[in-house]
Amino acid sequence: MKTHSNYYVFNDIEESLDELEMLAKTLNFDVVDRVTQTLEKFDPSFYIGKGKLEKVRQMIDDLKVENVIFDDELSPSQLRNIENKLNCKVLDRTQLILNIFAKNARSAEAKLQVELAQLEYLLPRLYGKGRQLSRLGGGIGTRGPGETKLEADKRKIKKKIRILRKKLETLSKQRELRRSRRLKNKIPTVAIVGYTNVGKSTLLKRLSKYENIVVEDKLFSTLSSLTKRVRLINEREILFTDTVGFIKKLPHTIIEAFKSTLEEIKYSNLILIVIDSSDRYYEHKLFVVEKVLEEIGSMHQQRILVFNKIEICPNEWLENLRNKHPDSIFISAKRGIGIKKLLEMVEKEIFEENIHDEVI
Ligand SMILES: Nc1nc2c(ncn2[C@@H]2O[C@H](COP(=O)(O)OP(=O)(O)OP(=O)(O)O)[C@@H](O)[C@H]2O)c(=O)[nH]1
Ligand SMILES: [Mg+2]
Structure with a gap:
């Protein structure tokens, strides 16, 4: 369920609901229908309009629905009010994300x-x-004296x-x-960051030739950061760190709880922002990544945009991306395309920056 509001970063409601559906499916929910509403005036007590809520209640009866999922984080009172009205289990985007994290935590x-x-x-x-x-x-457990x-x-x-x-x-x-x-x-560190499922772990696997890295076509398969040493041709060494993926409206409690994991990004010498080139909404996702980086205090760090999965993109689309992002690198972590060039670029960024620092 989604209301149209102006703080909403995705232009396409369906895009956001597609993502929500993916989150729901990861938790084995069967999605039967979607409801959206354009609200002139936002109702803070019920999140959606009362008439719409009644319609949803009717749908719950008709379709024998067990759960209703809202594409936002509901406030405690909204959750309570809606649950009382609908008389069925109400979930929000945050709960889905938390449950997926719980399922994948190793x-x-x-x-x-x-x-x-x-x-x-x-x-x-x-x-x-x-x-x-x-x-x-x-x-x-049991309650103390005088406690409810x-x-x-x-x-x-x-x-x-x-x-x-x-x-x-x-x-x-x-x-x-x-x-x-x-x-x-003095071994420099490079953080591999990006939206969930863009191929960050695949890239670390490719760079480090370490086979034991979990790569899955699934949201949030990596929750712990993993650092691997990569030796360059000239014997110089760089550490690459793979970390938890981001998503639109990544719950604040997650950012707080994963603070120390996310700090690996803050203390790195360079950030590689991995992008799924085949995603037509990649710009929205990049925006979300930038927002999270800002939230963890990493907005001023040096970065390279790494467009991954190029082997599944039509040439015309890739050409368009290359023109739009001329300073970026285009790779396929899965097929090993562009990796040597990426390493050269990383090396240049890191070691040239160091020389610059020393001169100052
Ligand atoms: N076609 C193609 N698929 C890729 C490429 N790189 C990764 N993938 C696939 O994308 C999916 C996600 O890969 P991961 O490496 O697990 O992605 P991630 O960014 O680490 O994902 P999370 O840890 O879940 O955030 C897997 O099915 C990979 O096989 C690529 O270059 N091309
Ligand atoms: Mg991963």
Whole structure:
């Protein structure tokens, strides 16, 4: 479900809903219908107009729908109001993303990060209804004297959040240590960033010739960053770091929880922004990537746009891209096209920049 509002960055509503559908399918939902609405005046209590809501309620009955998914992050009160009106489970874009992250988290750190993000999302949305509480999967203990069940649950969650933050802090310190060791060794680092599923891990795999990197045609398959050393022909070494992919409206709780993972980007000498050249909406996605980079404080870092998947693009389209982005590089990570040129470009950017720094 989508309302048309002016802070909306994608021009095409269908594009955003296609993406939402992909997110939903990743979680094995069967999508039966879409509803959109152009609102003159935004209704903050229900997100969509009351008449539309009634229509959706009717559709739920007619189509025997079990879940309604909104293409935005709903506020706690919106979620509650809509759920009461529709009498069915209501999800939002943020919940879908959080659930996919939870499903794909493999490393201990990623698991802690996702749990933290989920609890941060849940905390303001607890209001003592059985269904809401069951989202926690049980485990809420007894209440203290004079406490309502809701208060006791909130207290438990806050405590859990504190514990998770502490654990993550310890892991983040270990990460810092590794980073400072790298810095001492003076090995430059290049961060591979981009929208989800554009081929970042495939590129790291290609560059490092390391076979154990997971590459999948699936959203958010990489959640932990992975750094690999690449030796250039002249024996110089560069570290490449692959990290979590971005998406439109990446939940803020995710950015917060994955802060230390995303910091790998901030402390790199160069950023490679990988783009899926075959995506006709690549510019919207690039805009989203720029926004996230801005949010994590990486907007002024040196960067190269890397147009990937060129082997599946028509020549005319590629020509158009090359004209539009003359300073970029065009590759196929899967087929190994343009990799040598990319490495030359990276080397030039990094080592020439260093010489420049030394002169200053
Ligand atoms: N045709 C083509 N497909 C590619 C290329 N590079 C990657 N892919 C495919 O794109 C899909 C996603 O690749 P990944 O490397 O997992 O992408 P990612 O950016 O790491 O994705 P997340 O970690 O999920 O954000 C896989 O099916 C890859 O095989 C390429 O150069 N050409
Ligand atoms: Mg990946």
